Amino acid sequence: xxxxxxxxxxxLAIVSKSSVGATGQDNYQFANAQQRETFQTLTSQLxxxxxQNQNIADSDAMIARDMRRxxxxxxxxxxxxxxxxxxxxxRYGDFVYYEPPLTVATIWLWLLPVLFAGAGFWVLYRxxxxxxxxxxxxxxxxxxKLLKQDKP
Amino acid sequence: MKxxxxxxxPLVIFVAVIVFLYQGxxxxxxxxDSQILNQPLPEFSLPDLMHEERQYTPADLQGxxxxxxxxxxxxxxxxxxxxxxxxxxxxxxxxxxGLYFDQDIDPDFGGKTITAVRKEVQTMLSQYGNPYAFNIxxxxxxxxxxxxxxxxxxxxxxxQHGVIRMHHIGDIxxxxxxxxxxxxxxxxxxxxxx
Numbered sequence: 001x002x003x004x005x006x007x008x009x010x011x012l013a014i015v016s017k018s019s020v021g022a023t024g025q026d027n028y029q030f031a032n033a034q035q036r037e038t039f040q041t042l043t044s045q046l047x048x049x050x051x052q053n054q055n056i057a058d059s060d061a062m063i064a065r066d067m068r069r070x071x072x073x074x075x076x077x078x079x080x081x082x083x084x085x086x087x088x089x090x091r092y093g094d095f096v097y098y099e100p101p102l103t104v105a106t107i108w109l110w111l112l113p114v115l116f117a118g119a120g121f122w123v124l125y126r127x128x129x130x131x132x133x134x135x136x137x138x139x140x141x142x143x144x145k146l147l148k149q150d151k152p
Numbered sequence: 153m154k155x156x157x158x159x160x161x162p163l164v165i166f167v168a169v170i171v172f173l174y175q176g177x178x179x180x181x182x183x184x185d186s187q188i189l190n191q192p193l194p195e196f197s198l199p200d201l202m203h204e205e206r207q208y209t210p211a212d213l214q215g216x217x218x219x220x221x222x223x224x225x226x227x228x229x230x231x232x233x234x235x236x237x238x239x240x241x242x243x244x245x246x247x248x249x250g251l252y253f254d255q256d257i258d259p260d261f262g263g264k265t266i267t268a269v270r271k272e273v274q275t276m277l278s279q280y281g282n283p284y285a286f287n288i289x290x291x292x293x294x295x296x297x298x299x300x301x302x303x304x305x306x307x308x309x310x311x312q313h314g315v316i317r318m319h320h321i322g323d324i325x326x327x328x329x330x331x332x333x334x335x336x337x338x339x340x341x342x343x344x345x346x
Contacts, residue, residue, distance in 0.1 A: 049300075052182075063301075070297060091299075093184055093187050093300075095184055
């Protein structure tokens with residue numbers, strides 16, 4: 001009985017800890033729920049330049065904290081989400097935003113899967129082509145003739 | 153004719169994929185294109201780390217080829233490179249300026265005082281060497297953000313007009329100096345002396 005309670009408590013501690021995450025330390029005040037939501041969306045879409053593949057909301061790196069504060073400040077100044085993304089991109093490049101821009105080099109990210117699927121369907125279609133209908137009666141007659149020729 | 157094409161196509165795709173993946177093996181995942189390269193220094197007005205009444209602006213980094221070194225006492229690699237930077241400053245007359253930042257003195261993040269940090273800085277510089285002409289104190293790390301700094305140590309080679317000509321992420325050791333930073337520095341110094 002006691003053991004079960006203990007295990008329950010440990011599980012509870014693990015669950016509550018993981019749900020708080022790194023941003024739990026920040027103590028930012030928002031005027032309304034919408035502002036908070038913009039902040040949370042932005043920090044989850046901006047990538048930490050120091051870490052390998054972590055957004056700035058999840059990262060506890062020094063740079064991620066600084067960037068979270070900058071996002072907060074810019075939003076408080078009345079800047080839009082696009083402004084904040086542009087601000088970060090001007091400093092840390094396209095790398096900093098999880099959605100790649102559409103350029104000649106990146107268009108293949110969207111085109112290649114479509115082309116690949118298209119090529120697959122094309123091959124399938126080519127293979128499915130039904131065999132040309134043959135006149136069986138005529139072929140039988142031809143075979144018959146050959147057999148007769150063979151006979152002395 | 154059609155058959156050779158059918159056999160060759162998978163081979164061509166295979167080779168292309170192999171070349172692409174092989175490049176990935178030796179690529180540095182931390183390497184990024186610096187956005188600040190060949191741009192003039194961003195505007196700033198920041199105090200000296202040791203004397204807050206002394207203020208610096210981009211004009212203070214013009215007229216002479218300078219290496220701006222982003223560092224802090226909390227950064228281990230910075231301590232490791234200090235002796236070599238000091239050697240370069242003493243023997244090759246390289247001008248280093250420190251851009252100091254410390255999250256712990258920021259009221260939003262930590263509770264250290266500037267006096268405590270100055271003491272730590274002095275201890276560290278007397279222990280490992282002091283290559284710096286002066287240290288700019290990036291109070292809220294706005295300048296670091298403007299420069300696209302991701303951590304420490306990082307170095308910016310700035311020409312006599314205050315334009316950033318190289319952004320080196322990581323420490324400067326003998327190998328990095330002879331192969332990467334040194335040649336750029338010497339080239340800029342040569343440009344500067346008519």
